Amino acid sequence: MxxxxxxxxxxxxxxxxxxxxxxxxxxxxxxxxxxxxxxxxxxxxxxxxxxxxxxxxxxxxxxxxxxxxxxxxxxxxxxxxxxxxxxxxxxxxxxxxxxxxxxxxxxxxxxxxxxxxxxxxxxxxxxxxxxxxxxxxxxxxxxxxxxxxxxxxxxxxxxxxxxxxxxxxxxxxxxxxxxxxxxxxxxxxxxxxxxxxxxxxLPARSREILAQAQAHHARTGRLLGSDLLRAEQADGSRIVITGTHWTAYVPYAARWPVEVHLAPHRDVPDLVALDDAERDDLATVYLDLLDRLDRYHRTEDGGPVALPYIAAWHQAPVRQGREVSRLHLQVVSVLRAPGTLKFLAGSESGVGGWVNDARPEAIAARLRSLAD
Ligand SMILES: [Zn+2]
Missing domain, CATH: 3.30.428.10 (HIT-like)
Structure with a gap:
């Protein structure tokens, strides 16, 4: 503590x-x-x-x-x-x-x-x-x-x-x-x-994230998570919120109808490594993001729709690859429109071939427009 x-x-x-x-x-x-x-x-x-x-x-x-x-x-x-x-x-x-x-x-x-x-x-x-x-x-x-x-x-x-x-x-x-x-x-x-x-x-997706990070580090000597954040910041079209210590963005290859990643500006492997200022800023930025997500969809008469979501913290594995791993939060929703869910159907469930009907840049633009 x-x-x-x-x-x-x-x-x-x-x-x-x-x-x-x-x-x-x-x-x-x-x-x-x-x-x-x-x-x-x-x-x-x-x-x-x-x-x-x-x-x-x-x-x-x-x-x-x-x-x-x-x-x-x-x-x-x-x-x-x-x-x-x-x-x-x-x-x-x-x-x-x-x-x-x-x-x-x-x-x-x-x-x-x-x-x-x-x-x-x-x-x-x-x-x-x-x-x-x-x-x-x-x-x-x-x-x-x-x-x-x-x-x-x-x-x-x-x-x-x-x-x-x-x-x-x-x-x-x-x-x-x-x-x-x-x-x-x-x-x-x-x-x-x-x-x-x-x-x-190490669960499958965590293993994939680690393998990508290790390959990138072997090739460039840099952290993949850090390079992805810098690239998103430089591009700008998918940035949602820029905080003091955190940036929220829709990933370039978002898979879900709504998907946002929240990454710290400093290279840290896990939540344990966050300092006081980073934890305080995370509280502020994350609440801002969740507030926007609950206004992302509207009912026909204009009312808000509480967005179903999964918020997943990706931390470094406990005993391997900590030096190449970088903390981030992934928030995703299955709600394509009020009353319409994305099912992980044949392509996704059968062979893991993802198809997204929503353009990541459009998701980001919608979330930016919901700033207070
Ligand atoms: Zn209760």
Whole structure:
């Protein structure tokens, strides 16, 4: 945690042993000391990570996730503080600012069941790692976009703190902070929250990004992420927001109906490396971007359309290629027009051949026009 912010970190355990970590920024916030006395079943063990020999990738098979709670009524929200609804929730205390909880239905878990290793071509291993839920606020009926810059800064500090700590787990190879927003993206809980996955391997797209960065560095001695940002800044036609320490732009080869990347001006591998000024500016620029995204589409009578989105933090892998990797945030939406979604259909799902109906320059021009 940085020296100039006053975020109080409190680590506790839930009834089944899972960790809950409070990040409180409200001056005088009461200590978080309430015990979780729910009669919880034993925590889930890690599922299987199966090797897909056909394309050389891994797939986590987590059957217990079928029992997840799907879109519960408001007074049974498991991410509201206990006492606001009709149930004892995942958060025993009556309030919080930002809180991180180990996922009750994890794709990756720290404890493995005994299992004989599989033999080729049916190789498998335990899906060791950790998955966490980040509650951005104790308020149920709001969204990330409506948080104060101060609270967004606390979320950024929580992401960075979790990245640093999860990176210390021996089997963790990659830490991914993300937010799925909107039922169109498959969100199962309405409460404003994101997730963190700590993977025991480098996922496919992260591996591709690393391979490109390594090849570029071998060829030029420079960072690909840095060269791409400079090229976008020099071109200008896809720039959306220029902050003090961050620039938002639509990438030249955007794949989604709406896609924006947010990159720091300084070469940093991950969120942990951001200094105070960069974190504060990120809060400002990101809130500006999210505000524009929620005004990107209009209903027929001119009303705003809350944009479903995926916000994905691309950080350096934990144990390889850190010297060539560069942090950036990728925000994408499947919403082509109000009521019309882009499906990952034959070309994209079958062979990974992307087609985008939206010109990246037009996406950028629309987002620039939405400045306050
Ligand atoms: Zn809630």
């Amino acid at each position: 940085s020296a100039t912010t006053t975020v109080r970190r409190t680590v506790r355990n839930l009834a089944d042993g899972r960790e809950i970590i409070y990040y409180d920024d409200t001056p005088g916030a009461p200590p978080r000391t309430t015990d979780d006395d729910r009669p919880l079943p034993e925590r889930a063990a890690a599922g299987h990570l199966r090797y897909d020999a056909l394309i050389g990738d891994w797939v986590a098979v987590a059957g217990h996730r079928m029992n997840r709670i799907l879109l519960p009524p408001r007074d049974e929200c498991p991410l509201c503080p206990t006492g606001r609804g009709s149930i004892a929730t995942e958060i025993p205390d009556p309030d919080y600012d930002v809180v991180v909880i180990e996922n009750r239905f994890p794709s990756y878990a720290p404890v493995a069941v005994d299992d004989a290793p599989g033999e080729a071509p049916f190789e498998h291993r335990a899906a060791l790692g950790r998955t966490e839920v980040v509650c951005f606020t104790s308020e149920h009926d709001t969204s990330f976009r409506s948080l104060s810059p101060r609270r967004v800064r606390t979320v950024i500090d929580a992401w960075a703190d979790r990245t640093a700590r999860l990176s210390q787990i021996p089997e963790v190879e990659h830490v991914f902070c993300f937010e799925n927003r909107g039922p169109e993206i498959g969100v199962t809980l309405h409460h404003p929250h994101g997730q963190i996955y700590a993977y025991p391997y």
